[in-house]
Amino acid sequence: MTGLSRAEWEAANGGFLAASLDWLRLLLRRHAAEQPAPGEEPAGFWSRFSGRQPETERPAVVSDAEIAAAADRVARAEAVTPRPALVELATRLGLSRFERDTLLLCAAIELDTSIAPLCARVHGNERMAYPTFGLAMSLLPDAAWEVVSPHHGLRFWRLVEIGRNTGQGLVASPLRADERIVNYLKGLNYVDDRLSPLLTRLDPAPAAALPPSQREVVGEVVRHWVNAPGSSGPVLQLSGPDDPGKRLVTAYAATECGLLAYRLTTSALPQVLGELDDLARLWRREAALLPLALYLDLGDTAGDEALAATTRFLSRIAGPAVLATRESRPDLGRQSVVLDVEPPTVPERAEAWYSVLGSRQAANTLAAQFALEVPAIHEVAAIAQGDLDEAWRLCRGRTRPQLDTLAQRLEPKVGWDDIVLTDDNLGLLRTLADQVAWRTTVYDTWGFGERITRGLGVTALFAGPSGTGKTMAAEVVAHHLRLDLYRIDLSAVVSKYIGETEKNLRRLFDAADGGGAILLFDECDALFGKRSEVKDAHDRYANVEIDYLLQRMESYRGLAILATNLRKSLDSAFLRRLRFIVEFDFPGFEQRKALWRTAFPPRAPLGELDFDRLARFQVSGGMTRNIAVNAAFLAASKGTEITMACVLDAARSEFEKLDLPVKGSDFA
Template identity: 45%
Template sequence: MHDSRSEPFQNHSSWYQANQDALMGALARVQAKLQAKVNGENPPEAPDRTLSPPSSLEQLCHLFGLSPFERDLLLLCAGMELDASFPALCAAAQGDSSKNYPTFSLALATLSQPQWNALTPDAPLRRWRMIEIGAGTVLTLSPLRIDERILHYLTGLQYLDERLKGVVEPFSVDSELVPSHQQLAQHLAAAWLQAFGKTPLPIVQLCGDRRSSKRAIAAALCQQVGLNLHILHAQALPTPSSELHPLLQLWAREAVLSHSALLLDCDATEDVTRNGAIALILERLHSPLIVSSRDRLQISLRPQIAADVRQPTPNEQRLLWQTALGDSATPLNGQVDLLVSHFNLNSPAIQAVCTEAFAQLENPRTEDSLSKLLWDTCCKQARPHLDDLSQRIEPGATWEDLVLPDTQRQILRDISAHIRQRAKVYEYWGFAKKGDRGLGISALFAGPSGTGKTMAAEVLAQELRLDLYRIDLSSVVSKYIGETEKNLRHVFDAAESGGAILLFDEADALFGKRSDVKDSHDRYANMEVSYLLQRMESYRGLAILTTNLKTSIDQAFLRRLRFVVQFPFPDASQRAEIWQRILPKQMPTEALDFKKLAKLNVAGGNIRNIAMNAAFLAADANESVTMKHLLRAAQSEYIKLERPLTDAEVKGWV
């Protein structure tokens, strides 16, 4: 794919001067033909000066297949811009002082080997927009003008066409690729080189949600085949075909002039109105094209080479961390392994984390250790993406706040142990080599509302120092086929790098007894459940489902979850314990009887509501919290629950 004749030599001063001399010599030859026409003489014939490396004029003729007549016609138009004698010569040669500009008629009468078809729309000069035809009633007598980009190219100057700026931009990456990405770039480069010369050249599709990694691979691919890389964001594409067609035409020419490939970035495009423009580019643009998208695009009329781009492997991430940390990696005592097991980051993200952590470490007001700073900064990596899709919960609960039977508490501690020891079991003890399936840590928290399911998730997040995000499944599920999977994919993809704990509320909205497939909606409903479980099984972090009714979930689905925790409705002794733990120590109280309070037949969530409402009542009365405040708050809570407050529950309170 490499072509030495199209390399940008303008940085070499010796070639630049030689190119200027060659261009002036070519213009002088055309000027002599004009003068001969004025004098009524036979035009002199003299070859243009050749250079090694070739001059810009030679490169242009080779790249676009210009005939000698088309070359001289272009030089005739260039002379108008570069030589002050050309306007007068054009007027004299046409016998009209007002026609001091080139025309096709003048070219046919003056230049050697004239060709009528040189000015047709499909001929190179007009197809590649090298010349512009001015206003006129007759085509052959209309003024001709050289395109500005072509004019500067002939003089040896390379720059991006002004009409493409704001839509297309140069792109390069200085950092080295990890071995797996380097191997992928080499594979794609070999495939492209093998296909070079075929029309059209295969499109390279880079798929997945690793946007920066895909761009780095695209840059490496282009470097290996000798191409420059420019990027076009799909959301910047004009949708009217009247604007899109000229844009594609300009880029096709620019790709040849600057020896470039185009990276069409479709990662951030959700606007369906852009689909037509994207499809047109895939079908019509025959210059080297790379597409970056989350999913594979359907391309029917073009050959393609598709590749899924994944994050660097754990070993590669470990090396990236050690390189970025330098001498600071050794004193961290295994912290790097912990970071690799919890967070799935690429090279730019790891560099950014280390830079930010070191900057905070140098701040005299910061007393945190480097280990803590690295961890907290990693947690922040996914926040900008997840904050748009879910609700982040600031964990405040601890094990002391959680009132559960010993069996359930032990299961929760087992979940915590699985998260902490992933690196050892998966990587060092070899379970990851058995396959990715089932490596995700998934759990179902089942029990009545208010029994502590969300609090348990907070406790785990607090102990593990991970972000906790709540996703309401009832808002994720869509009646439109395929939309539910799309919504779930966005959540998991956004969370993948940050190691967050995902809490899917209202699992009953998606799960249920496996339905018989009676129609397409039943089939897709089962597919949605399977997709969620599949993503949970492969998610590197902890994914938790909550449900108020475990019996509503099919056993076949339950078998695919690693943990199931049943949160029982608290008995009287547990309710008394909840009452004692729910009240803040600094809150003023007076004559509270926790044994009597425990007779209220409500769950922990309701107890918290009653306690807080009673605190507001007491604060408003400028009093300590007493049983009478709790009674009024309990009455309000039972009204909300649409339940009667029995005498047995509140007897002897006041």
Template identity: 45%
Template sequence: MTATATDWVTANQRFLSAALSVLTARLTGDDAESARRERDEARRAMPVPPAVETIGDAFGLSAFERDLVLLCAGVELDTALARACAAAHGKPRRPYVTFGLALATLPDAHWSAITPAAALRTWHLVELAQPDFPTTSPLRVDERILHALTGISYLDPRIAPLATPPPPVRALPDPLVAAADRVAACWSADAGPRTGRRAVRLHGRHRGDRCAVAVAASVGLGLRPVLVRADDLPSVASDRDLMARLCERETVLDGRCWLIEVDDAARLALDFAVRLRAPTVLISREPMPDEDEGLPQIEVAPADPGERRALWRRALDPAPGEWVDRVAAQFDLPLSEVDTLADEVDPADPNAGADLWDACRRRARPALDDLAQRIDTPTGWDDLVLPGPHLRTLREISAQIRHRMTVLADWGFAAQGSRGTGLAALFTGASGTGKTLAAEVLAADLRLDLYRVDLSQVVSKYIGETEKNLRRIFDAAESGGAVLLFDEADALFGKRSEVKDSHDRYANIEVSYLLQRMETYRGLAILTTNLKSALDPAFLRRLRFVVHFPLPDAAARERIWRRMFPPQAPTEGLDPAKLARLNVTGGTIRTVALSAAFLAAEADEPIRMSHVLAATRTEYAKLEKPLADVEVSGWTT
């Protein structure tokens, strides 16, 4: 607290003490003249009005209502005043204020002050302990008002548990400044005689940008933002109404405005906004309907790659060459965080571009970490054993991701429409042929995180839940820092069927929703399946690439065997040419090699053909596949 603020608190408390002495004299019948002189002297010494005056003016209290609030507060603050109340009642055990006592004691008294529609009870400045007996019921000052009268400010305890500190805001880029100005203009405009509301709907792709705009609008008007989740609002209408009055009271007392983040509780949030007559912004990802309430709708529009590139170049001086183009094309992060991420990079460092890329990649991770499984990708192109045409197709996929900025932004292809600007690929083939490994190699080559979507966590028997789960995954992946891997995609992307019952109808809706999201998804999504025929044909049109992973021939199997045992693993007498006679996939080869290594470790021996043979027999038995003599002919037993 500054010295000036401390001086005001001291002066306010002096004035409050003198004002309570005046009230005590009124109750006891003593001469109040000296107390009034002290009160008036304390008031003249204050360059800023005391709290009781600002509160009375803010809530439109009459002189009688203001004195009544002060009288109720005095009972809590001054024992002499409490004793005077008890004496006035003629009962020592009644050291409290009643409305009847106030009517008999205070000047300019009027009955309307105690009605529920009057300011005292509308704003919950005082509370009746027994509302059915308005004149004889004890009157208590609200604790928040009591402390405000003494100059102490804090967020009402009934609101504070629901509030989250809003994120700090640095200097914002021009598009966000423009959106914040529009919010502030709506708040500043006359709300109109019918509603008196000042709520605004704000939507946009990135939570960080939405919140930054709302906070900037608040700060620009000298307001103190409070962030609340719509899901935490009271579900009972009467409780919502009480909270709305308390929030309005905080706006009056402390200049607060209300930022309400909306997820699923849209109707609840809209109802609350209708009740709340204070600067309010409803923050959501998608546009919110307002049910004819006329609330302004403002969009925080996402930046296109060209705009993001300009922001990165401005934040980084000098900009690290082509890395800025790649970052702008790949990562659609909140614009409000560009400067913060740029601070993590030294533009003069030769590795500045790679550092910038990795900083953006780390920033994009949290959104997906709770929705899908991140897979480490310590692999490279040398780990893939595929025919030449297949490898060329995979490298083409990688090239298309790297050159997005050039083709879509600089060459203008993005202007032809937003659909299809992402990249979806289908990897088909038998289990173990390298589909997942290829996805890992692509992610490693692009320096992106690979996330496997767990279909057991996505598909739900409840209507609408599957689409909701998919929406959360695609929305989180829109930042661009990840490759999405849908393993066994036929379980999710299956053919639509003839509608025979409601189950078929909703299953088809799920597939249709997937078709729509695949059309608009701007990142890299990889689908794998060993049942291509089970996929809905409409998906094929939305797939940029379809890569069939064949069963490896003998030459390919030999190459896989040669790469299967790490250099540090002890081996003795392994013959890749003989091992390649096993007619199995690369995935099975890996399983056999790993099992053989454990057998050798248990025997405290180098890995030999005998260990591989034992592991092979176990694997073939698991697969219920006969081991032909020709496959192990010439092996050492």
């Protein structure tokens, strides 16, 4: 039989329900063994599909022939494609014909107002205007006690609700069809209201095509879902740090398979076993009624309780399911297959940028810096409208949110002309910046990346006393490269709990990978000190943490800068693995003089300042800036220019604050 259109099916489904209610009504009448009084039973909604006469015109006695004729009309109305909703539900959930008819009886109360009075007459009690298991077993054909079992269809799938009162047995308790199920029988199919607050719909596959590397993973997911439908399929573990990529792969695969993909975070799973099992059963029911695929997001901070809940939940659901995880999990209580999902490669991103920008150079530059998914590239290009600076700014904005919660963002406002360093150090900084800017050309285009086994990251150590310009130098490089700069206090990252430091570092680098932000690790002595002699498990794990950080730094495609005040405390084996080491010495006389000249903005009202005299103060760049700012406030409060007296007063205060020797003649 040719399949019906949606409108045709709705009409056929309504006709089937009307015929079924007619049949059910005749059974109730015969069981009541009495004719209803005129006007006592109003015509139901579904009667308009059946064409039957008003109840007051029905004969007083219901014959077997009438019931058989009504059953025949039900059978004919059932023979459509697609099948009526009640028939489809019974097939998908494995209900017997008796269970199906019992569900019809429970739903009939909501579908036809004439059913409740009939139930009351059958019970012989006007207050019992509802169906019960006892009524179903005495009324419907092929009755079986399994209908009351919590392990069988109606109760197992929570298709009916039981309103048990004190002193009332199960068989005599009121029954009511679940609201979601009643609406399904009407032809309204949607995710249950009890599930929807926990779920987020994964957007259907956008128009932009996935790159070949991710397309291959989509093919693997589709193959597993198509070849192992229903409950027999394995859980697919999508492993790796690329969460947007995993969601895209799932959305594309679901679209190809005609499924609706929904995301559920493991943090939303109940910890109480009974509630967890109820949620799993509800998902199984929804997956049977709707073409659903589950994207279960484990997250990176899941603890032991969340992992246990995830394992139990997966073992109790069926159908297409994906577990998004940073690392594969060995035991999920159900067969699983691990598929690695990586961001698009640099050449794939470059092709995507080129297809929307038309500039090969711009495409290569953006692709090298920002690890965006292909749909995101198309969205940025559509907003930028060919403006490459705007595209760069938008890309930076898209990669910021993940890092903003993990590190302190510094706004680079200084350039090469604002920093005072030796020529050698300036040369090192420029070389460092060039290696970040041209790494894709050297590594990918020229093929040097194929010969480097340890990693392609650009790493540097900035060593020197406090205030000598380490942070400012990082700002200069970030400003030159037009990249975000994040400061990470390693003393806050290091944890006393074994394994926590690695987790903290992993979240940080995973978040930074998308935009290639410059990472400035401050207080690195907290982790990068002399490797300790291994005396216990904590010593051994401290060395593991150092090795892990070194490995992540070397594999990071951005720039990672380590800042320390004590270079001598660092292990020599660690220093050998860094590409650049920049020593920030305490400034000499000429450098201090230059620092004083650059400490005051061009718009500042300067009086006659003796920079030679000021340069004789043993101050660092940081101290110079503090003194200049404090002198400006002194001048503003007096309503004068920034005079030598203001600067000397501010210098005295700075020395006293730092508990440095103060000679009165130096500040007079």
